[in-house]
Amino acid sequence: GENVEQHPSTLSVQEGDSAVIKCTYSDSASNYFPWYKQELGKGPQLIIDIRSNVGEKKDQRIAVTLNKTAKHFSLHITETQPEDSAVYFCAARGMEYGNKLVFGAGTILRVKS
Amino acid sequence: NAGVTQTPKFRVLKTGQSMTLLCAQDMNHEYMYWYRQDPGMGLRLIHYSVGEGTTAKGEVPDGYNVSRLKKQNFLLGLESAAPSQTSVYFCASSQTGGGVGVLTFGAGSRLTVL
Numbered sequence A: 001g002e003n004v005e006q007h008p009s010t011l012s013v014q015e016g017d018s019a020v021i022k023c024t025y026s027d028s029a030s031n032y033f034p035w036y037k038q039e040l041g042k043g044p045q046l047i048i049d050i051r052s053n054v055g056e057k058k059d060q061r062i063a064v065t066l067n068k069t070a071k072h073f074s075l076h077i078t079e080t081q082p083e084d085s086a087v088y089f090c091a092a093r094g095m096e097y098g099n100k101l102v103f104g105a106g107t108i109l110r111v112k113s
Numbered sequence B: 001n002a003g004v005t006q007t008p009k010f011r012v013l014k015t016g017q018s019m020t021l022l023c024a025q026d027m028n029h030e031y032m033y034w035y036r037q038d039p040g041m042g043l044r045l046i047h048y049s050v051g052e053g054t055t056a057k058g059e060v061p062d063g064y065n066v067s068r069l070k071k072q073n074f075l076l077g078l079e080s081a082a083p084s085q086t087s088v089y090f091c092a093s094s095q096t097g098g099g100v101g102v103l104t105f106g107a108g109s110r111l112t113v114l
Helices: none
Strands: A004-007 A010-014 A021-023 A032-038 A046-049 A054-061 A060-067 A070-076 A088-091 A099-105 A106-111 B004-007 B010-013 B019-025 B031-038 B042-049 B065-067 B074-079 B087-094 B111-113
Touching: A004 A088, A010 A021, A021 A088, A021 A106, A032 A060, A046 A054, A046 A060, A070 A088, A099 B042, B004 B087, B019 B031, B019 B087, B019 B111, B031 B074, B042 B065, B042 B074, B074 B087
Parallel strands: A010 A106, B010 B111
Antiparallel strands: A004 A021, A021 A070, A032 A046, A032 A088, A054 A060, A060 A070, A088 A099, A088 A106, B004 B019, B019 B074, B031 B042, B031 B087, B065 B074, B087 B111
């Protein structure tokens, strides 16, 4: 079945710097890759997603890139702000469990001001 | 618009006790899911439902049961709680299935089993 690995587990950056979180997946048939942000005490919320027929997608300060050959995708946050501090989860749509999402272990991002 | 509401938010159980977590959504979503979140393990799917009256097993279903008697509600039951079930539980719903539909999550229910 699908397996998603996420790195790093924790990431500290200075306000204004960029942050990059990387994920790899195992199932070459996976075709949908969302990123969720979880703030303290809340449930995860979708921030950006990408489908396998697209190599890159941007939304203001966040972007996601996908390399299907290498089976990895990354989240890029530019000009980080304190409110970007949260736990970020990547996910891939696996072929098991009715094509449900398989999540990575999460990355704790701390933006220091 | 409340979205996805989970009750209770916190609960402490003794080993062997039973309990039910309730999830309610007001978005008329067809699909509903129960995940558990553990440190270093991300979100793992316990059970899910593709419509009223249906349920299916996810990645870690053992020790849990679910019911979807009404479209807006999805219940997660623990018949005989074990310390290994100490976790934060998240309910989610989506308009369509799998990764195509955007998941809307509840705020979570923290369960401690002593």
